[in-house]
Amino acid sequence: DADVTQTPRNRITKTGKRIMLECSQTKGHDRMYWYRQDPGLGLRLIYYSFDVKDINKGEISDGYSVSRQAQAKFSLSLESAIPNQTALYFCATAPGRSSYNEQFFGPGTRLTVL
Amino acid sequence: ILNVEQSPQSLHVQEGDSTNFTCSFPSSNFYALHWYRWETAKSPEALFVMTLNGDEKKKGRISATLNTKEGYSYLYIKGSQPEDSATYLCAFGNSGGYQKVTFGTGTKLQVIP
Numbered sequence: 001d002a003d004v005t006q007t008p009r010n011r012i013t014k015t016g017k018r019i020m021l022e023c024s025q026t027k028g029h030d031r032m033y034w035y036r037q038d039p040g041l042g043l044r045l046i047y048y049s050f051d052v053k054d055i056n057k058g059e060i061s062d063g064y065s066v067s068r069q070a071q072a073k074f075s076l077s078l079e080s081a082i083p084n085q086t087a088l089y090f091c092a093t094a095p096g097r098s099s100y101n102e103q104f105f106g107p108g109t110r111l112t113v114l
Numbered sequence: 115i116l117n118v119e120q121s122p123q124s125l126h127v128q129e130g131d132s133t134n135f136t137c138s139f140p141s142s143n144f145y146a147l148h149w150y151r152w153e154t155a156k157s158p159e160a161l162f163v164m165t166l167n168g169d170e171k172k173k174g175r176i177s178a179t180l181n182t183k184e185g186y187s188y189l190y191i192k193g194s195q196p197e198d199s200a201t202y203l204c205a206f207g208n209s210g211g212y213q214k215v216t217f218g219t220g221t222k223l224q225v226i227p
Binding site for chain 1: 123145146148156157158159160163165203205207208213214215216217218219220
């Protein structure tokens with residue numbers, strides 16, 4: 001079984017709809033991250049969390065919200081989806097509290113907003 | 115927003131050729147530099163992490179060097195094979211936001227058999 005899972009893997013939705021992407025991990029890591037990947041722009045950080053009481057904005061948090069329901073679960077919501085949120089979304093986890101530690105990525109969710 | 119740049123954006127090499135590419139990052143407040151390998155239709159996977167100026171890491175035919183004073187890292191692949199085809203990402207961690215990293219845009223490598 002995969003250590004970091006994301007659901008759904010693919011989603012097509014319409015402008016204005018509320019969408020939730022879910023991430024679960026069995027690695028026991030404290031840190032969890034949400035990134036989006038757009039062609040030519042690399043991975044950009046949306047939100048990150050160190051525990052259920054700690055949520056931090058990344059560089060592109062506008063239009064997104066997150067929930068850390070438990071150490072193992074970190075959900076990303078698009079309150080009112082718009083076409084420029086069409087992207088590949090990755091969840092990642094990492095141990096400890098230092099950026100020295102590598103991140104482990106989920107398989108990605110491909111989201112299309114029409 | 116920290117500026118992390120990778121060059122070239124893409125390259126094609128023949129099987130057996132050696133190649134290298136560059137990651138540039140801010141030279142101040144350095145904490146860690148990661149390299150990830152990202153194959154098509156898969157997730158990024160970590161290759162190396164380096165923290166000290168002059169660090170060199172090696173895994174098989176792939177190696178990396180680090181110069182924190184001038185703000186760059188090189189990734190080398192010796193004797194490229196088709197299975198090396200992937201996008202190689204670097205990620206910079208600074209001492210200010212030590213819990214997160216900033217990714218470069220990647221170098222997409224295609225090894226032609």
